[in-house]
Every structure is written in structure tokens, then in C-alpha cells.
Amino acid sequence: MFTDMLKNVRKAHPLVHNITNYVTVNDCANALLSLGASPIMADDEEEVEEITAISNALVINIGTLNSRTIKSMILAGRKANQLSIPVVLDPVGAGASKLRTETAFCLLEEVKFSVIRGNISEIKTVGRLSSSTRGVDADISDSIGDDILDKTAEFAVHLSRSTGAVIAVTGAADIVTDSIKTYIIRNGHPMMRRVSGTGCMLSSITGAFIAANAGTVDACAAALCTMGICGETAYENISSRVEGTSSFKTHLIDFMGLIDDNMLEGRARIEAR
């Protein structure tokens, strides 16, 4: 179902404008470059509209937001909407502070998003349900077991309808939906949770996938499978006696460049609901 999606990214070489946090920004840049896309980071209100205008996608990540960058996120988002450039929202830590929650709400009012991607805490917050966000990692209670998959998928479908965005909920299993098509994805490896930035990198490469491919929900699913498969192959390539989470991250970003469409198609563990 993902025919040529990676090839399209590498051919289009989309420029992805990231307004993102300073914790994982380097990993986002390198994940995009390894994948075959091109990153640009700019967050000053004096330039974000121009930078968005020359880009093929905009990714807004509220990981280390502040009053200065919140303004820039809104300006860039509106400009992207005007120019029909797709926008991804990563509401990092929504629910952990009023500032993050209210910024997420404000962004949803001001900007039309193509994709909203977060863990279940963040997505529940965005959908105004109560949620106990624990830092920026998903709570253990937020891991998506089979038992709560149905309920979460239903919630995601509702949120997709109300926002018009593809909703991607990532965890032990991922849910992707545009309210019409819903996918469950089971790629990935638990070690991904012990590396900072796997969620942020995923949001950034999602920008590249939807910029280079038609069909946002399928392109978004391809991004999630790609990330998950890179996590699996990274784990397969670490030598556990002397390699740990940092070697794992190196391998993960490496595999962003080594994965091809055959590998994506062959290893994707995705089912339509």
C-alpha cells in the first residue's frame, strides 16, 4: 500500500520547516536529511512566514515553547494555510502545563492542521479530555494495549472529524485515522521510548512524507511504519553487551537512509480497521 512513498520523498527532496524544541532539534534535522528530505529551522517572527513560504511542509512542535516562539508558530501556520502547505502539529507535553494545553488549543483555532501526532495523553488533551501527562513521555497507563485500542481509535476518529486533521496516536501500537480510513500499526521497539526525540523525529519525517506523497492518511501511516521499522532494525543491529540507547539512536537515524520501499512494504505491520 506504500508503493514508491520513500522514492517519492527522495525524488521530491521536500524542504521541511520545523519550529521545534531545542532538545531534539538536531535529531529532527538529521532524521530528515538521512531520509532524503531537507530541514530548515527558523523561529523568529520576523522570518517564519518567508521560510514557510519556500518550504514544502511546516512542522510545529511545542516541546520547549515560549511566548516568543508561540507567536511565530501562529504566523507560520497561517501562512502555510494561505499557501496550502501542509502543517503537522506535535503537541509535546500538552496536559503537563496550562501553557502547553492552551497553546495547543490556540494553535488548533488559528491553524488548520493536516496531521496531529502525539502520544495518547497529548492527543486526549488536544481533544479536551482529562489526561495525566507525565512529562513528554507517554504514561504507562497510556500504552495502547489491545483492550483499549478500540476506544482510542473511536476517540481519534472523533478528533479527526472535529479538526479535519489526520490523527496519529503513537504508543505500543499506533492509530492513524482521517475518520474514513483507520489504521493500526504495530511496528517499533520498546527501546525507542528510552531515546529522546523519537516522537519529534517522527513528526518531522511525517512532514516530509505528506509533502511528497498524495493521500495524507496513507502518507502519515507510511511515516509511522518507517519510524517503527527503523527502530526495529536499529535494535537488531546493536550488540547488546556494549551498546545501549545512544548507539540505538545512531542506528535508528542511519536506517532512515538505508530503508527503501521494499523494506517498508515487507516489514510494515499495518491493518485497516
Place this chain on the structure above:
Amino acid sequence: MFTDMLKNVRKAHPLVHNITNYVTVNDCANALLSLGASPIMADDEEEVEEITAISNALVINIGTLNSRTIKSMILAGRKANQLSIPVVLDPVGAGASKLRTETAFCLLEEVKFSVIRGNISEIKTVGRLSSSTRGVDADISDSIGDDILDKTAEFAVHLSRSTGAVIAVTGAADIVTDSIKTYIIRNGHPMMRRVSGTGCMLSSITGAFIAANAGTVDACAAALCTMGICGETAYENISSRVEGTSSFKTHLIDFMGLIDDNMLEGRARIEAR
């Protein structure tokens, strides 16, 4: 003496709020995750108190401070004190500029710290002694040789008494004291000085150790031994012909997750004074 200290970190999985510099912030996040703790980075004055309130420790690192973040450091520190959440100060570069020195003094007046960790230049500055800080690395004249260990330990004891904090002075040998117990630690490897962020990572994991273990001075000593042992094992695992400082850093963070209490106990080179 460190019975179960790593186990306790991995069991408690403490959330550590870091207000830190943008140079080494990613390494701090990944060191905490590799160790088994959970990082959160937030520096806006609108949210730092809430973020501190949900955390198990606060680490304030003045590495790339500015007027905006200094305010946030004070707000977060006071909130932590109100809620009896332990606070670690890393006075990076104190002595190198008036802004850093005065910010360190200001923080010491506004916030009660559980641990103050720095190289000897920084600690001397914090103790208002003259010091020639050379960037953020310890000066060669600041390496702690056996000959000046006694004098430095004495100074640290005084500073511990006046601040009520455990003082950790790191260098060729480390000194940790709460004014009653004083330890000298000789773990580590010289290559750690050729990697950016080993001090910052140490401060961050110290937050995790003191959050998850009773006895701040012993928990702080365990953090220092852990860091030093990870440096030693990282060095043992690089193949010197083709690996250098960047591979070393990868291994170092890897070993944060691979080290266990037996390894910590067995390799710790610590003596009580």
C-alpha cells in the same frame, strides 16, 4: 555503600525537570533516559512552576542563561523549595562573566539547593573566592591533584555549611561533602574532558539519584561514581585507531543504561575522609 541505588532510580523512574543550556540539553535528556529516569525540559516562566510541581527533582544549569531563563530558574527553584522537591545547581561558567557569577549568587539567595556541582573554578566562584574560569572547562590549574585535595575539601566543607547544600567538586579527583561526611572519588577517564556535556549530564543524573534515594550525600556520590565508571567503560570499549571522542560519548551514554548496582559497587573508587 551504594546498595540498590541504581535499582531505586530504575524503580522510581524519577521525572527530572531541567532548566538547562541548549548546547548539551539533548545529552542530558538521553543520559537520564538511558539511566532509567525521565527528563522534562521547560524554561518559560509561564509554565516552569507547574512543571517543577509534577517533577521529582529540579536541575538548574546556567550554561546558556539569558534574562528570560534566569527568571524561570528562580520561579522554578522557589516552587521546588515550597514542595520539598530537591534542587541541583550547576553553575556552568560562573566566574567567566559578571552575569554568570551574579546569577549564581542570586540563585543561592533565592533558592535552597540540595546539591551544588561544578568544577573547582565554578565552586570557588560560588564561594566568592577569586578564580580564573576558562570557559566552561576547568582550568589546568584547577585539576585536583592530591596536593590540593585537602585544601579543596576544606573549602567544600565550608561552602556546604554556609549553603546547607551537598557540594560536589569534580575534576581529576572529585570531592563530595555535606560537611559531616566527605568523600574523595577517583573514577573517570581524561577523555571525558574532551566531550561537551559530561558535567551537565552528571548534574542531571544527580537529580535522578537524589530523587530516588535517601541520603543526599551518598546519592550524590553514587551519581559521581556512576558517571566516572561509565567514562571508564566507554573508554575501554572504543577501538582507538578509528574511534575518538564522539564514539566515546555514545558509549558513555550507552553505559548509563548498562551499569548495574554490582558494577557500581565493584568499580567505585571512593574513600571517606
Place this chain on the structure above:
Amino acid sequence: MFTDMLKNVRKAHPLVHNITNYVTVNDCANALLSLGASPIMADDEEEVEEITAISNALVINIGTLNSRTIKSMILAGRKANQLSIPVVLDPVGAGASKLRTETAFCLLEEVKFSVIRGNISEIKTVGRLSSSTRGVDADISDSIGDDILDKTAEFAVHLSRSTGAVIAVTGAADIVTDSIKTYIIRNGHPMMRRVSGTGCMLSSITGAFIAANAGTVDACAAALCTMGICGETAYENISSRVEGTSSFKTHLIDFMGLIDDNMLEGRARIEAR
């Protein structure tokens, strides 16, 4: 031609003050440390002059500039000029937004630079020629083929005359000129373009080379050859089946510490024009 240049860096251990972007700042710090220099990052207007004053070189990189840091760049640059401390400009993304272009112009008016280093888009913008900058990566049309080398070299010579700075244009081939001596350098590997920060790291180590060596144009050429050779050796050391761009970056920074003057002299592919 590069006799003892690396030895001089390692002997002088120059302190390099970087006012730079938050995307690649960690790589700049680690590249400097691996090379044998010492990094310091500080960008608040309250301290940049003091930090510059204790440094041996200043590197101004406009990668994620904002109104706050632009002020600091000017203050630090002027202080460096007063104290005859060499200053390197990396006009990242000049041409991509009015803010970047105008900041580059403003810096050129306020500060005398020893070296200006950028890709051809950025250098053309600095020289007020029209240019289509694509993000912070050089455009494909900007790769320096032999056919346009002459024209670019001529342009660089003019810019060097008008600014008084050594001009370093990096791409498939590099051009370095002080208007009297002009070098063409052909070291490097295409994979360097798929890693974020190779340009930024190069600008930072250029600061170290010119601080520790007499003859700015030769020292700048040595920095470019060193970077290129580290890229080549990094590529030779990745095992292509399972290693990609992130492993490549690790090796590249490793080799900054492993390269010596014999290797630099022996592998440099440089010709005088």
C-alpha cells in the same frame, strides 16, 4: 604548506566563543573539543563582550538568529575588533529571508571579519548578488563544478577585497581566497551534505585554526582540508550495510581528534590558482 598547523591548535588550545544556532551547537562544541580547542557558547547581551574578551576567536553563525541574539552578535563582534580577536562569519541561510540577509549586511557594516565562510548561495547573497537559497543547504545549482569555478573564484576575490576578509566558499569544491592567494580544495565526501552541521562545525574549527596559526588564508585552507579529510576518513570507516549518516557524523567528529599534521599534509587536495 600546513606545517604544524594542527600541532599549533593542540598546543594553543584556543578558546572559541560561538554565538550560533541551537540546531548544531552541540556538534560545534564537540568538533572543537575533539580537534583540541575549547568551546564556549554564550549569547546574552549582558555577557557576550566579556566572554569574547577572554576568548581567542569569535564565531558568529546566524543559523537560528532572533532579535535578542542579533544584538549580541554585534556587541561581541565589535568587542572582538577592539581587542584584535579574529572573527568568523557563517551567514547560514542568507538569502532565504530578509531577516537573514539584512542581518548579514548589518554584521558586515558593524564588524570586521577575518573569515566569511558559506555555501555559494550564502556568499553570493553576502556579496549582494541575487541567489536562490534553498534552506541552509546549498542548492544543486550551487554545487561548484569545474566550469563555474573560475567565475566563483573571481567573485570571491572581489568580495575579499571589498570586505577585507578571507572568503571561503564551500561546495563540491571549495574556494579560499584573501584576494592575493586563492586556493581550490577538493577534499570531502558527498555524505557530508546529508549530515546537519558540517558547515557550522567547519566555521567553528576555522576559528580555532586562525586563532592558533599565523596567516589567515592558509589557516583557513587548513581548516577546510581538515574538515574534508575527516569526511573522507569517516566515510572509509562506515560499514555501508548497517551504517548511515548518523554513524558517519560520529566518525567525522572522531577523526577531528585522530587527524595529525602528517595526515593533513598527505591527504590535502589543494591547488593554488
